[in-house]
Amino acid sequence: MIKYLTLTTFIAFFFLITTGHANEKAILLRGGATAAFGGVKSFDPGNDYFWGGGFNVNAGFRFSNLTFRGYNFSPWEINASGNSYWGRTVHHIKSELEHVSVEGGAAIRTFVIAVCLKYHFETLYKKVWQPYLGLGPSWSQHTLKMKNYEVRRGTFTNNNRIAYLTEGATLIFGIEENLPYREMHPVYMEFAYTLTAVKKISLLDASNHKEIESIEYANIDKHIYSHIIMFNIGMTIF
């Protein structure tokens, strides 16, 4: 799905530029900080939730002044967001592949991409804050650096990492300043909930930091879920 979404996106970008619709009012770029609470419900129940902090960026296309069959699409926005955060150590998480099984504490680094359709409500809170709601598919990758671990099967060293690749959906609810000019850098605050299912788990060799290789991977057919609640705060850059 991500392949077709990416192809459609870039074809749309090309037509936006060549047909002159890429005006500054339609395209938005936002960025800010993220506080996250989440975790991977791993192979066995355990204390595998963590707090984390990082940054978020998102790019949006607002359907300004677009009317079709009498309906004004101005409140709608297509948005692609990326969140990167680094979590504090999870106390216990277990990971299993065909030849390796390891459990223990882990520091988690996560990257989430979500493509959402957002709707900006007409109601203004205190004449400035405009609420919005968004929903769309998302993909995330959690990279675990194991600490105080125990190897149950196979070989696992300090240079190895475990990576979980997940697919699912993101729901966003937030408020944004409704200001007349983009140059005033309107501020936004939002809560995003991402629920994804683990599709693939990989064993990585990070002995060469410039080039991290995948040694082994396994496609997951069990129900292993990743839950993330993120609080994003930032402003419109342009």
Next chain:
Amino acid sequence: MKIILLTIWFILETSMLGAQTKEDLYKNQQLNESQKARTPKYHFGYIEKPHSTTQIFKDLGFAYGLTLVLYPLTQPEAVASKGSWTRYKDNLGNIVFDHDAPFWNVMVHPISGSQLYLYYRACGYNKGQAFLLTSLSSALFEFTVEVYTEPASAPDLFNTPVLGSILGYGIENLSMYLLNTGNPLGRFFGHVINPATLFWFYDGKMIITPDISKDGQVMTRLYLDF
């Protein structure tokens, strides 16, 4: 060491070379006595203009050609050890989540994206167009050049244009501030962080000259050469 010497020479040449007295020091410059600031000879900015489809293709093509040349020059080991046409055919059209260290995803790719963004801004595109063209350039590179060694990466496809454009916006503002100080060190670093301002496609450099009209009014003329 050579770079340090060259930098020192550049600064001296543009400011104080040959100066003997305070009058000599400032004879080629006007002092803004009230603001205690230099009066620069040039004003740097960005001129936004419409582009034909042919021009858009030319600008995209130039950036694509640059990535085609720079990739093997900056990653010779990866191209030599991992690159092959068989791998190119296998990787074509695939998108993966790569496992690169944050150094690549959060630093190298955004810096590359920022320079692409600044190139398109120097060519006269507005911020939205520059962001979209950066996205297209990044996609063209990921799907047709880097696939020689590895499949296209979803984090790179996102981070390069989005993080890169945000970083590029910051570099743009900082470089314009530095370039417009009139300070030779400021101009040097303004060009270093925004090298697109040194090339022929950047037409935002204006010469500031004072002028007195026939009826005795004093004004400032800005000459824009493109």
